[in-house]
Amino acid sequence: MLYSQYRWNTPNIDLEAAAGLSQALSVSALVGRLLVSRGVHNETEAERFLHPDLGQMYDPYLLRGMNEAVPRIRLALERGEHILIYGDYDADGVSSTSLMIHLMRHLGASYDIYIPHRSNEGYGLHNHALDWAHQQGVTLIITVDTGISAVDQIAYAATLGMEVIVTDHHEPPETLPEAFALINPKLPDCPYPFKGLAGAGVALKLAQALIGEVPGEWMEIAAIGTVADLMPLEGENRVIVSYGVESMRGSRLPGISALLEISGVDQSQVTSVNIAFAMAPRINASGRLDHAGRAVSLLTTENLDEAHMLAGQLDLLNRERQQVVEGIVQEANAQLEQKIQLRSGKVPDVIVLAGEGWNVGVVGIVASKILERYYRPTLILGIDPETGVCKGSARSIDGLDIYEALTACKHTMDHYGGHPAAAGMTLHRDQLEELESGLNEFAASVLTEADFMPERLADDECRISDVPLKVIQEIDRLQPFGMSNPSPRFVLRNVMVKETRTMGREKRHLKLVLEQDGQQLETVAFGKGALAEYLPAGTFIDVMGELSINEWNGMRKPQLMLQDIHVPQAQVFDLRGNADPLNAMKQFLGSLEVHLRYTSGSIGAIVRKDIDVSEGNSLYEPCLWVYDRKVGLFPYNAAAQHYGQEQVRTLFVFDTPETPEQLDAMLAMFSGAENIILLHGSGNRRDRLQMPSRDLFKRIYMLVSKWRAEPVEEQEITPVLSRQCGCSPRMITMMLDVFEELSFITRKDGKISFVDNPPKRDLASSRHYQALENMAETEQVLLDASTPQLTQWMISRMKGVS
Known part of the structure; x- marks a missing residue:
């Protein structure tokens, strides 16, 4: 499951007024609703809106x-x-x-x-x-x-x-x-x-x-x-x-x-x-x-x-500006992570970051980028190392008037000014701590938890069939787009990913082909190329974006410029066989940060005792569990003991369970997990199981019968049988368990004795045979199945234990 980055809201529209406008202006019902959502309720207002005039x-x-x-x-x-x-x-x-x-x-x-x-x-x-x-x-x-x-x-x-x-x-x-x-x-x-x-x-x-x-x-x-x-x-x-x-x-x-x-x-x-x-x-x-x-x-x-x-x-200059911004953003993020760690993982209500040498000409852009990631009012200031004078810019969220907040702290600044959403200020570095404290105190008095969830207004919900070229051309009549008249956004739910690929030289951009009711819609998302590997074909998703017309080689097609995405169902991500699973975990958390909504205790990992994943994400310590054959999964670090498995929403599996029962126990224990990421390797192939067959059991039985004269050391014949039959020693041992259960052999003091004239019993009646068959199937799927087969199999088991 991938959460949407924003909380999607659609306005309550007077459908009667929208239908009236649609009929009066001879436009689609969708455009009628768009006009009403922009405060246009009658034909006269619509004419003024659609035909701006110097008068x-x-x-x-x-x-x-x-x-x-x-x-x-x-x-x-x-x-x-x-x-x-x-x-x-x-x-x-x-x-x-x-x-x-x-x-x-x-x-x-x-x-x-x-x-x-x-x-x-x-x-x-x-x-x-x-x-x-x-x-x-x-x-x-x-x-x-x-x-x-x-x-x-x-x-x-x-x-x-x-x-x-x-x-x-x-x-x-x-x-x-x-x-x-x-x-x-x-x-x-x-x-x-x-x-x-x-x-x-x-x-x-x-x-x-x-x-x-x-x-x-x-x-x-x-x-x-x-x-x-x-x-x-x-x-x-x-x-x-x-x-x-x-x-x-x-x-x-x-x-x-x-x-x-x-x-x-x-x-x-x-x-x-x-x-x-x-x-x-x-x-x-x-x-x-x-x-x-x-x-x-x-x-x-x-x-x-x-x-x-x-x-x-x-x-x-603009290209240079982009490079300067990126450098400051990296430094600012590192500084903020330290503050968050000191606050036990809590992001400040108002983020105040300052650095020597930060170009004051771009601090407003940096503030916007930090705000976009953390959705907190943000001040970024450049410090003059010689004078200690700080000059900065602020960007704010909907719930906080930053000009009002600065006014409440005006005694800390030499100068400030701006709007509810953005402001500038000058002060000495000695006043930074007091300004930060004052702003956070002010924010605490006006902001609620709901204010920290970014909201994005969508104009309407529709289906792919609702937006042919003709309707998109009608939407264009609402231009110019900007503040208070944004380019219309639409939500499309339960569309299937038909095709996924990346675009651009560095594969930074994402292209999807979406399908619904047999109709397709091309979708482009700039800067979201990292999502490509997490949206395989067949995934059902909800999307929000702006509609446009793509013109290429004389062809005109509807196109959605994707702004946000939501995968409503649990997902399994196949990252098996990664040479550096710890780095893969870190990349996963970084790529999907805004879509996983981390909270303390929400990240879990099942590991061997010799694996340290504490550096997986510096802001949220993963809860670690280790599998023990006697007691099952048990918490291995303080975070796991404190938060428990109920909090885990994103689970990394570094090693596969050994049996289907262990797998189901794991899935039952972490039944609240919305994403399971498989990071295990391919295992030791010389120790692998294979699907049992009657012919294989018959062959092993014939070989064992050659030692019927006297008991033989199991430790000695196991490698011999392994070489002669092409089975792993582990497989041989488990087949001997079946023979023992069916009274074909006896075991005592590490020796095997062949039983003459054993009772006739069906292999399938053996509890050990059934376990071997299930374990072999589980191992085969977990280690060898294709990604679609593996993910579907895992999801079906997750549903089975939920």
Whole structure:
């Protein structure tokens, strides 16, 4: 049994409303249900959702501060003042800054830009940057995607004679800066109807207020910031991204075309998903490993050659970023395992990890990866070894507002800011322990055990027959997909694995062919290649994923992009004959970690006394049992004695039982085991049993009868009979047991005597014969049967003793 990584939930849908939409829009019942699950309940709402229009955008002057900001900017243009655009280094900040550059060019303004260096300066306004701006003759600063918390810095700018217009979308603090104008839809007294704008969206609203309808290329840039910053794709954001993506398909911006090309995206088919997973990571790589100015240059250049050069540089930075992330993830995991061991195997409610030399530009990505594995709110911080200053990023789970949690511990930090799901912070390393303690104390007061089980919402359950090409094409009408309008996920239950194979140079990806009711569906799972050997053909599984259309050589087929998997029945895994069974055990536990849901006492192993499996998994000590012929299986370590066999869900068998009775006793003892992994070798073939036959017994009987004159030493004739009949000495001994039971021979003092004229008795009536037959069959299956035969045989025995 493999558990799903996530808890699957499907919404309660108003089926009557869904049927009405399906009929009114002439779409499938499935698409009708998808619309209802997204808050669309009537035909009018459906038209707005399916056909985003510029007419759905709000008047920018509804934003508080816009009435003050626009006249001030126009005055600056009239006076020829030097304006500074002060941005941020993430993809939203880059987009916001780039959009403002296009605006300044359009207005003919005298301007400069400043984006702080992520590693050297950190987030937000800085006084030294304001000093520089003052030296450049700046009199007006316009912030984008930053500034709402810069109380002291904006006050300092005022002392230098510079006025500041803040455009931001982050959560406002209790004390607001005294800027010339504050434009942020999240301000408590801001009447703007839509609160979900990205920083680039707010910058776009400023541009609309200044010039009216903006060029389509600016919508492309705003779309990048909106998608990259994980803003909800509903309301006004849906309009921005829809128009941006449509414009992007024929973009006149050299940087957009070059970035899509280097990312391997067909520009004519670009979607919001491509923005999220192809464009945004490369833009972000600039600010993470270098300076965000390189990405700004890409989005604002008018030269195609320069655009290709810059796009290539960002692509290389992104590859370097991936390597840096992997290195930090390994160090962070090792550090976390030590913490878990000190906590007796318990993962902290909030994970706080810090390391010297960790690149602060990628700590947010590392935090996401640690969170994905352990599903705990996670802070990753890089420590400057000289100053002791820590800069980090946090990522959180649904149950914990990380901004609120940090606010409860704000006395430990020099600076922090962010959203409920993500945040950044700066503090001294001496405060790390107190911050970690405070966050865990806060989490303990708000989180329950259920919060630590990751949940993934599936839009609907369906069968393969429900999703032909026509329906998948209809689903595509719900684009653009992103936050609050995710690409629809579906659950398909009780589908059979028809074919399993890996893909990619390093076999990192998985491809399955699934079958149900005679219909097949190809399924691809990126990064799940390790599951291939654990999903043999014939396995019935439940899957969750996103539907798409695979186009190859002119053929179009439905395809499921698999995100999660569940095997609902007990499984037997055949890893027999492995040269290094301990390493095989460790690999098994590592490959299937998220699908086995380890808990203390859930891993068991049946071993010989000379095998040490304590290093099988450093987080969960396996419970060890040893087989003894007299007393059966008995616990061999403290973990087994403490937890007992009832807790075991994953059982590793290093040595096979010697008899069917021992096997059934083992299966009965571990009746709660959901996975049995066979790691035994092929045994000593010279000591193997073979299926008994009447001819073989007749032959042995004739050979033994040659010594009828006088008793013979059993120890002497056993090897002789073994050589003459091609049977193992063990087999000979067990056949002699049968002869003795049937009174064909007698045994005394290690000697065998032949009985003349024994009673006529059927071999099959012998208890020893039946035991030999069962033992030979068991041994043959366990050691020689094919994997399908072995697993089916084991599962049938498991059912028989349950």
